[in-house]
Amino acid sequence: MRRHLHAEWTKLRTLPGTGRLLLTIVVLTAAVSVAASAVVSCTPAGCGYDPARILFFGVQVSQALVAVLAVTAISGEYGTGMIRLTLTAMPHRTGVLAAKAILLAVITLITGTAAVLAAALTARHLLLGNGFPAGMLDLMSGPNLRAAAGSVLYLTLIALLSLGVATAVRDSATAVGVVLGLLYLFPALILMISDAGWQRLLWQISPMNAGLAVQATTGLAALPLSPWAGLGVLAAWAAAALLGGGLLLRVRDA
Template identity: 35%
Template sequence: MSVTQALPSSAVTPFVPLADPAPVTLRRVLSSEWVKLRSLRSSWITMGLAVAAMVMAGVVGGILTNQDWAHMRPGRRANFDPVGLSLAGLNFSQLAIGVLGVLFISGEYGTGMIRSTLAAAPRRLPVLWAKAILFGLVTLILMEISAFVAFLGGQAALGSHGTTMTAPGALRAIVGSGLYLTVVALLGIGLGFVIRSTAGGIAALFGVLLVLPGILSILPDSWQTNVGPYLPSNAGAALYDLHPDPGTLAPWTGFAVFVGYAVVALVAAAIILERRDA
């Protein structure tokens, strides 16, 4: 008959964790989101398109305008804006920035990866703030550099028809272009969390930035005068547009209104993120 003998208590080794789990902090969430952003090839391709659009439009526009200067109508020469020509690529860059902002969020919802993200950061809001801070900062740095390069390259291409950075409003327009695109990025982040669909988020963003001004243009003049300056893209454009239409908001006032739209989108995103399941 076999006898089972109990091991002495001294022979039983209790389980001791190697280390306490690190607390979830905004810095750690930022680090995680940076890995996601830089590891996706599509992120850098899209951001590269935004940079290329800004720079190439300014340089190519300057070259073509310089070549065509002798054939340009006198009225167009009199109203020629060398600063605006160099920064014309902003209209294309905002498309890429806006799409990437929405995709940075909706892509995780589409693949289901957002569940892992929120499981690692159960308080949820640090995920929103980390994505907004990271993508906003990357956009600000890259697009400010692009705006300066586009201006300098465009003025060099214009030759004697160009201007300098010391011209009235030129520096504000250059810096304002990068700031405008940064707010577009934050709008994309907010709408991505609110709508959670790539197609829906992009449609909503472009509807707000591009479609609303077009709709307003066919409405009575009183609507255009009273409502037009407060539309998101019109308000934001006041910062970099050196020849605004009559009734346009003051540059920094318009930009403050534009920032307000982004704040509303991010606050709505925070509320929905807290209350709705992933």
């Protein structure tokens, strides 16, 4: 596994634009959270907003860049034909995919932590100025800490989901389209369907809706799933994608 990790790390860090993409994830997460914080306010009568969801709102946008990063980690090799050299040098295909998943998870954890921290620190000042109580914005409180850590894990699971999809479909554009479709199609369908039962079911199986429940710090009783259970739904999607991609990688020709 050490040889696999070294080889995959060399390829990942030498991909064109990887550094810029990671930096953009951090900047975009913070910028979108700041923009969201600038347009909400809390009155003496009540806030009506979950402050953690506002603080980490940028995750909903930057997840698309995380998906692009994960897709390019393997689909680029299919596009150039380098995958044949990779599998010739390291014929243990499951090990190749496992190494990619481990490195991608570590990089996303680090980048996601920086992004969430930047978003929290910059957006918090705006929310305080817009009337939100300091107690609601205590970043070390249990609910807010869970929302922050959960947002980082959310981005990491998005990366693993994207890697699995890209391994299965091979083509970069198709893989990104499938992942973004999975993320954004369910929320659109929920808005289009009037039946409450179907809305609840779609919410519960939606990778994005269920996964982002981990950011909730208010109104938890009204959620179709608890925060950690919602993140578990996304974890199941990621595991299924990696399993499917891994099986196809083993049985298909490079």
